[in-house]
Amino acid sequence: MEVLPRFEVVRPSTVAAAIAAHQGGQASRFVAGGTDLMVNLRHGLGTPERLIDLRHIPALCTIATENGGMTIGAAVTLAEILAHPEIRHRYPALATAAGAVGAPAHREAATIGGNLCLDTRCVFYNRSAWAREANGFCLKHRGETCHVAPTGQRCHAAFSGDLAPALLVYGATIEIAGEASLRRVPLSDLYAEDGAAHLRLAPNELLTRIYLPPDPWPALYAKARARGAIDFPLAGVAVALRAEAGEVVGLRAALTGTNPRPFLLAGVEALHGERLDESWLDRLGKLVQKQVSPMRTTLLAAQYRRRVASALARRLAAALGGMTAEGGAAA
Amino acid sequence: MQRDPPSSQVKIRRFRLNGRMRDVLVADSTLLVETLRETFGLTGTKQGCDGGECGACTVLIDGKPRLACLTRTEECEGRDVETIEGLAKNGRMSRLQRAFHERLGTQCGYCTPGMIMAAEGLLRRNPMPDAAAIRAALAGNLCRCTGYVKIIEAVEEAARQAP
Numbered sequence: 001m002e003v004l005p006r007f008e009v010v011r012p013s014t015v016a017a018a019i020a021a022h023q024g025g026q027a028s029r030f031v032a033g034g035t036d037l038m039v040n041l042r043h044g045l046g047t048p049e050r051l052i053d054l055r056h057i058p059a060l061c062t063i064a065t066e067n068g069g070m071t072i073g074a075a076v077t078l079a080e081i082l083a084h085p086e087i088r089h090r091y092p093a094l095a096t097a098a099g100a101v102g103a104p105a106h107r108e109a110a111t112i113g114g115n116l117c118l119d120t121r122c123v124f125y126n127r128s129a130w131a132r133e134a135n136g137f138c139l140k141h142r143g144e145t146c147h148v149a150p151t152g153q154r155c156h157a158a159f160s161g162d163l164a165p166a167l168l169v170y171g172a173t174i175e176i177a178g179e180a181s182l183r184r185v186p187l188s189d190l191y192a193e194d195g196a197a198h199l200r201l202a203p204n205e206l207l208t209r210i211y212l213p214p215d216p217w218p219a220l221y222a223k224a225r226a227r228g229a230i231d232f233p234l235a236g237v238a239v240a241l242r243a244e245a246g247e248v249v250g251l252r253a254a255l256t257g258t259n260p261r262p263f264l265l266a267g268v269e270a271l272h273g274e275r276l277d278e279s280w281l282d283r284l285g286k287l288v289q290k291q292v293s294p295m296r297t298t299l300l301a302a303q304y305r306r307r308v309a310s311a312l313a314r315r316l317a318a319a320l321g322g323m324t325a326e327g328g329a330a331a
Numbered sequence: 332m333q334r335d336p337p338s339s340q341v342k343i344r345r346f347r348l349n350g351r352m353r354d355v356l357v358a359d360s361t362l363l364v365e366t367l368r369e370t371f372g373l374t375g376t377k378q379g380c381d382g383g384e385c386g387a388c389t390v391l392i393d394g395k396p397r398l399a400c401l402t403r404t405e406e407c408e409g410r411d412v413e414t415i416e417g418l419a420k421n422g423r424m425s426r427l428q429r430a431f432h433e434r435l436g437t438q439c440g441y442c443t444p445g446m447i448m449a450a451e452g453l454l455r456r457n458p459m460p461d462a463a464a465i466r467a468a469l470a471g472n473l474c475r476c477t478g479y480v481k482i483i484e485a486v487e488e489a490a491r492q493a494p
Contacts, residue, residue, distance in 0.1 A: 105396040
């Protein structure tokens with residue numbers, strides 16, 4: 001059995017103490033549920049000397065309704081989100097996404113902040129230390145070549161959190177705490193299109209809160225995966241849609257699992273003000289196909305993931321627009 | 332233990348294990364599955380994939396299912412940990428154990444402790460689950476023998492019996 005590296009665990013009770021406990025660089029890591037980090041550490045992906053456990057910070061463990069919207073602490077578990085009546089009622093795509101992560105035992109530990117800051121994934125990265133070493137490591141960790149695109153100089157590992165697309169279509173903002181700073185930014189600002197450095201966070205900066213604005217649009221989330229539980233998304237799609245008398249007056253779509261970052265689909269304005277029919281769905285599907293860039297980072301073919309992302313977007317939009325279910329790839 | 336961590340990383344942690352308060356001297360980086368199996372000798376909790384994918388190491392912490400291969404022992408401090416060994420009372424199997432036996436929910440048996448602990452967590456939360464709820468609760472537990480039908484029948488049978 002591959003054992004964990006030696007580390008100490010500290011349990012600060014305030015955000016300030018958590019940031020002060022961070023020694024900078026990669027020597028310290030923040031941890032909450034640890035459902036992803038423990039696996040990666042066991043695979044030799046990082047050797048921190050100190051883990052800073054965030055679940056003893058009461059301020060990060062609460063869900064509150066404020067100014068008509070909701071505030072969720074970064075250390076709230078996915079099981080708590082899934083069981084929260086107000087979230088289920090008002091932000092159903094978020095509850096669906098939380099329920100699509102792992103299995104019940106993972107969701108009791110895993111947190112919303114952890115899912116948003118999830119490391120990117122790739123078949124050449126998420127494997128044992130000896131398998132990676134035998135392959136000359138990879139661009140994301142200790143190596144110089146990306147085995148997915150050997151001629152390039154960029155890491156293509158895919159962001160695989162389920163919650164980000166749902167939060168993106170709801171227009172969520174996040175609070176980031178640093179040594180002497182506290183900023184609030186749109187969630188999309190957290191991410192960069194680089195599999196080896198996909199989070200715009202300094203090592204000692206901490207995602208502390210997620211804010212959901214009031215008056216959410218009707219929205220849905222769906223993911224494709226090989227196994228009905230546990231698996232990370234091959235593609236995950238959230239769609240928010242407002243329609244009046246069969247005409248689309250607002251559309252947002254966001255994707256995960258296909259690119260190094262989760263992202264809001266661009267150019268959706270072109271689909272506003274039109275009737276929601278088959279040809280409209282075709283245009284939405286094409287828009288998705290154009291903007292996703294799945295690479296060979298999973299066991300399933302990239303082209304399948306491109307098509308399934310498009311099919312899911314069409315299906316969710318059709319459901320939100322009150323159309324009957326259409327055919328297409330199964331999720 | 333194959334490692335010898337610095338003393339600053341080794342502490343006495345106290346938690347309830349199958350109803351009894353226990354103290355254990357353990358490194359911060361020790362996983363619960365190691366402590367259960369190697370320190371306490373409770374080998375009913377199985378080590379399957381060691382990566383949170385198979386559910387064989389499912390235990391209950393504060394009554395909720397958790398994976399012992401992803402949980403550090405230090406996280407359990409002050410909490411209530413239950414393993415498969417804690418279910419039988421006075422030599423009598425629990426209703427779930429009996430149902431798995433009588434409904435042939437076990438073949439090789441390796442997944443069974445994890446299945447039973449995940450199902451135990453479900454029945455405490457939802458005493459009369461339908462088949463869909465049982466499937467959802469066991470979605471993270473892999474069985475390579477039975478095809479799951481007998482396992483789901485066993486949980487349904489246990490739910491019909493009063494605790």
